Amino acid sequence: MESTGVIIGFWALAGLTVGSAALVFVARNLLHAVLALVLSFMGMAGLFLTLSADFIAMAQILIYAGAISVLLVFAVMLTPLASRDNGNSLFALPGLAIGGAFALLLMFIAVDVDWPELRGAALAERAFDDTIAAIGRSLIDRYAFAFQLASALLLVALIGAIALVREDSER
Amino acid sequence: MSLSVTLAHYLAISGIVFGIGIAVALAKRNAIAVLMGVELMLNAANLALLAFSRFGSAFAPGDAPLAGHVFVVFVLTVAAAEAAVALAMAVLVYRHRETIELDRITLMRW
Numbered sequence: 001m002e003s004t005g006v007i008i009g010f011w012a013l014a015g016l017t018v019g020s021a022a023l024v025f026v027a028r029n030l031l032h033a034v035l036a037l038v039l040s041f042m043g044m045a046g047l048f049l050t051l052s053a054d055f056i057a058m059a060q061i062l063i064y065a066g067a068i069s070v071l072l073v074f075a076v077m078l079t080p081l082a083s084r085d086n087g088n089s090l091f092a093l094p095g096l097a098i099g100g101a102f103a104l105l106l107m108f109i110a111v112d113v114d115w116p117e118l119r120g121a122a123l124a125e126r127a128f129d130d131t132i133a134a135i136g137r138s139l140i141d142r143y144a145f146a147f148q149l150a151s152a153l154l155l156v157a158l159i160g161a162i163a164l165v166r167e168d169s170e171r
Numbered sequence: 172m173s174l175s176v177t178l179a180h181y182l183a184i185s186g187i188v189f190g191i192g193i194a195v196a197l198a199k200r201n202a203i204a205v206l207m208g209v210e211l212m213l214n215a216a217n218l219a220l221l222a223f224s225r226f227g228s229a230f231a232p233g234d235a236p237l238a239g240h241v242f243v244v245f246v247l248t249v250a251a252a253e254a255a256v257a258l259a260m261a262v263l264v265y266r267h268r269e270t271i272e273l274d275r276i277t278l279m280r281w
Contacts, residue, residue, distance in 0.1 A: 002175040010176045014184045021191045021211055030201060037207050040188075044214050047184070050176075051225040056217075056243050063247050068210060068254045075203050075258040079265040082272065088198045089274050095197030103190025110182030117178040117226040126225070126236070134237045135244065143241055150248045157252030161259040 002120070010050055017043035033086045034072050041065040055132045181222035189215035202261045202271040206254065213250045217243045 020043065023036035041064040048057035076084070088095075118126055128134070139147045189212050196208030224239025265271050 007174055007176055010180065014180075018184065018187050018191070021188050024204075024207055024211065025191060025195050025198070030204060033204060033207060037210065040211065041214065044188075044218060047181070047218060048221055051181070051221045053221045053225070053240060053243075056221060056240055056247075059244070059247055060214075060217075063251055064210070064214065067251060071254050071258050072203060072207065075261050078262050079203075079271055081269050082201070082265060083270075085201075086204055087200045089200040092198040096194050098197060099190040099192075099194025101190075102193050103187050106186025106189060107183045110179045110186055115178050115226070116228050118228045119175075119177070122228075123226065128225075128237065131237060131240055135240050138237065138241050139244070146245060150245055153252055154248060157256050161255045164256070164259040165262050 006050060009046070013043050013046040013050065016040075017047060027086050030076055030084045030086045031073070034069060034076065037072070038065050038069045041069070052128045053131060055135055178222055178226040181226075182219055185215045185219040185222065188212075188218070200272050200274055202264070202273055203258070205273065206257050206261075210250065210254065213246060217246055220246070 017040050020036045020039035024033045024040065027033040027036055041060060045057045045060040045065070048060060117123075192208045192211030192215060194208070195211060196205050199205050199208065220239045220243050224236060227236070227239075261271050264276060268276060270276070
């Protein structure tokens with residue numbers, strides 16, 4: 001990961017991701033916060049691409065930037081009388097302190113630990129060129145049970161969400 | 172000093188986004204905004220998993236280095252299910268109380 005393009009791309013995408021994530025906190029309007037969140041998800045998908053995770057990047061755009069953000073906008077629109085401001089609660093200062101402490105701690109760990117990582121030529125050799133086939137194969141082979149469990153979880157969540165918001169009109 | 176991008180860079184970005192997610196989830200008054208903080212935290216964890224999958228050198232020969240990618244697929248699944256159920260609950264609370272501000276949902280306070 002030493003080529004100039006990768007370095008410029010990494011810093012640009014990292015700035016986009018972190019900046020719009022911070023915008024989620026400071027935005028005064030809830031819908032503006034949702035838009036900043038979508039921007040942050042897109043930047044994160046770009047970072048996934050620099051990690052040569054092509055399938056995950058596309059799934060991120062489809063599921064996070066597409067489905068989940070549409071769900072969030074739906075929830076905002078389905079609660080029309082609730083206030084639309086993105087205000088802080090009484091926990092604003094403790095929340096900011098805890099979040100900042102976690103960020104500093106994780107950054108310190110990331111920089112301080114001597115990770116057993118690949119560098120240079122060995123890293124370039126390990127670049128994944130076809131992750132979709134490998135992910136698909138391991139989903140039906142080694143992780144078949146977890147895959148079935150995840151599909152059952154999605155079905156239960158779907159039925160649960162419908163059952164929760166259903167109007168009891170036949171009573 | 173070379174300018175190459177290393178594992179530490181990705182982990183630092185992941186840590187910053189995770190911290191912002193914690194701050195949003197703890198400090199916001201609106202239930203939907205709290206859910207947005209949780210999504211940010213899950214996304215930061217995904218970035219760390221993919222970075223370890225790309226840079227990690229601890230894999231035995233023949234072992235699948237894409238295990239991190241498969242794990243991220245499951246995280247995406249759980250995040251989608253969680254968002255659907257949580258937003259359904261927000262709409263349900265709104266129907267009964269006409270608010271989703273967490274400060275004002277004080278049914279269990281005595």
